[in-house]
Amino acid sequence: MIGKAWDFPVIPGTKSIASADEDSITMGVEAGLDCLTGIDPKSIDGLFFATTTQVYTEKDSASLVATVLDLREDIITSDFTDSLKSGTTAITRAVDTIKANKDIKSILVIASDTRVPEPSTMWEYGFSDGAAAFLIADEETIPVSIDDYYSVSANVIGPWKRTGKDKFIRTFEVKMDAKFYIENLTKVMSELLKRNDLQPEDIGGAAYYYNNPRLHGRIAKTMKFGQGVAQNSVWFQLGDLGTPMSFLLLIAALRRPKPDAKIILAGYGDGADGILLQIRDKAKLKEIGKDRMGIAAHQKTMITLKNYNWYLENKELLEKDRYDRKSSAVLIWRDTDSVYKMYGIKCKECGTVQYPCNFRSCYKCRADDQFEKVKLALKGTIFTYTLDHLVGGAYLDTPVPRCVIDLDGGGRILLNMTEIQNPEENVKIGMRVELTFRKAHESANFVNYYWKCRPERGRK
């Protein structure tokens, strides 16, 4: 499609693009939800968020993601940003923080990026969107251990993006970029082997960032990794995901590991991080993978873009007036429990669960002030719906299904549906849906997020 749009030589493969209602925060939430499957969010002691595509430059993402994931308030949160290696850097800092503090036992590390390439450049073939998360914790039962890490810092010449001035990344000389990339990555990985008395053949998997399949091969060769050790499954299928790239490669490497395998995770960007991991319990690792959507289940839900213009419009690369809604940061803050954390209220008199939390009198038995807050399920069944052809004056991606949903365990809610193909045929009363956190609109220069629903994908 890109080749066709610009009459470029065609390169095979696919890449993943975020929907118009997604950004690094919403994708981070999605990865966090999948990672925390079966884990009480209140048991997590910290959240590190790594991205080069910050939604705000002043106002962090980690605290918002932690709120939406319903983590406690007495936790540590931090953003790691401005470098493509900030994901691996966040992991190393999480390890240090947990080691140094007896009160901090677990930190959720999320890497998420939505790097938009400049249209009509070769970057369009690579740059893609994605997110991934790891829960780092100090527990003997965890199936993978982090045994060592080694980092280098380097003031390389490119690429860069100036604050407030560059919409797309710039670079001076891609051959120089490649030189820095190879030097730094091989340095950290070689040093990691040396420090731990390991030979390249001792490594069962290597998950290192790459933005070019040719350079990936050169590193594998330089490092003398064995056949199939260096994970290269991502680029041709999902593209160059940026910060979460090495995370996804690691997840791929953990899918079918050899028992007791040692794995290297490495990130690059103004220096590099190399992290040495050790498989402790293969069976348990497999079990963890089973409960989560992981890469494969998400990949299955990818929808082919209709055409290149659709992409331009959804990434707002075309200048035009867009529909404005009411915005109020105060209201969003006051209604955080309802709109971010997806809490409802349960009547102590009649037991009916309802939404949102603002109400003081029961819809069913009309008892006053008898509510307690309850966490609502992020899944439900459509009770009724309409397919709205005139949503906010939009003519792309319409009709938008607006669905009245009965959530599992109680609570009725109205949500727009996202990522649905042929809604006329596919949306039905009784249809199962999942809730997904999305961007609603950006009126008043504030990003307003809310939940939508989508056809059930299997998130547990």
Next chain:
Amino acid sequence: MGRKGIANKVAVIGCDSSKYGELFDKSQYDLLFESTHGALKDAGIVKDDIDAAWVGIFYYFTGLSGSTVEDILRLDGKPVTRTENFCASGMDAFRNACFGVASGAYDVVLACGVEKLTDEGSSRLPGFKLFGHPVLPMPSAPAMFSMAATRCFHEFGWTKEDLARVAVKNHSNGAKHPKAHFRSEISIEQAVRAPMIADPLGRFDCCAMSDGAASLILTSVENAPSYAHADDYVVVKSNAIANYTNFPWYVPPGAVGSDFTYFPATVKAREMAYKEAGITNPRQQIDLAEVHDCFTITELINCQDLQFCDRGKAAEELKNGTFNWDGETAVNPSGGLKSFGHPIGSTGCRMLQEVTKQIQGRAEGRQVPDAKIGLGHNLGGAFSVCSVSILGQSD
């Protein structure tokens, strides 16, 4: 304690409406001026005979406060109240005006309504972004009502054709009315094939954007014989209004209004209004009804909620002609919101001036034969508020 009502205390002694439509050359001032002076003339009085007024206006841009009426009529300090109750704003103005008379506080009052929608552009209801919450979804009016349509299709087996028959009937009635916005007949096929607005509601299932005003002059039943319509003034048998949630999509299963196949506000207002007016068999006793057909689905549900037919049977009864202008219970002989138009704040008053003229045997469009008792039904918001008024001949 409880509801005493105002049955047989208040009389309509004059009424009128403006022409409805896309009236780009007229302002809200022109429209309300025309309908009110028409009503005054009909009653044989002058503006200084009015002691107080209530005006139904929904949108702030049509006019804020009762002083909007002062600026149109120059009533020299007379009390005027603006009522806002979504699309039932007009009939709520009428209800409050009735109380003004029934309480003995005033001799002659004006109940009126006006809306000037097309000044804000004619493509959709304006200003929705100003309402409600920044992120909790606020569906458009067609989207709200189509969620009920989806549910009725599921429960009753209704189809797009069943909806289309409402539009076909109302267009046919409106075609005969000189003041209606749309004055052409349509076919079922045309309606079914029209572009979709909010599935399953298409363009012909939705009322359009119209401008208009309507006015009624009220006095006590005792005083009514001393005005122009001494022999055929119309008596207010009852009026009732009921409010439920603005957010029916949050009503949990099992609670009132959670099933989307009836409108609890209509049911509640109907119960009150029928009791007050002594209506026990609406299908036989009520000769005509101007009901709120903002969307075709709404009219079908209204006919059931008002007990003109059994639950689930409205589509079949419509097909059989029960609701035709010469049928058992004439529904929207004026053309309804669908064809006559729906300038929001005016609609309730427009319905009641229509019902008044039908009972007096001087309807401007289709005259329902031998009309003695008529009903007005105004529904607003997300089926949140409903007003039902019953008018009848004087004894």
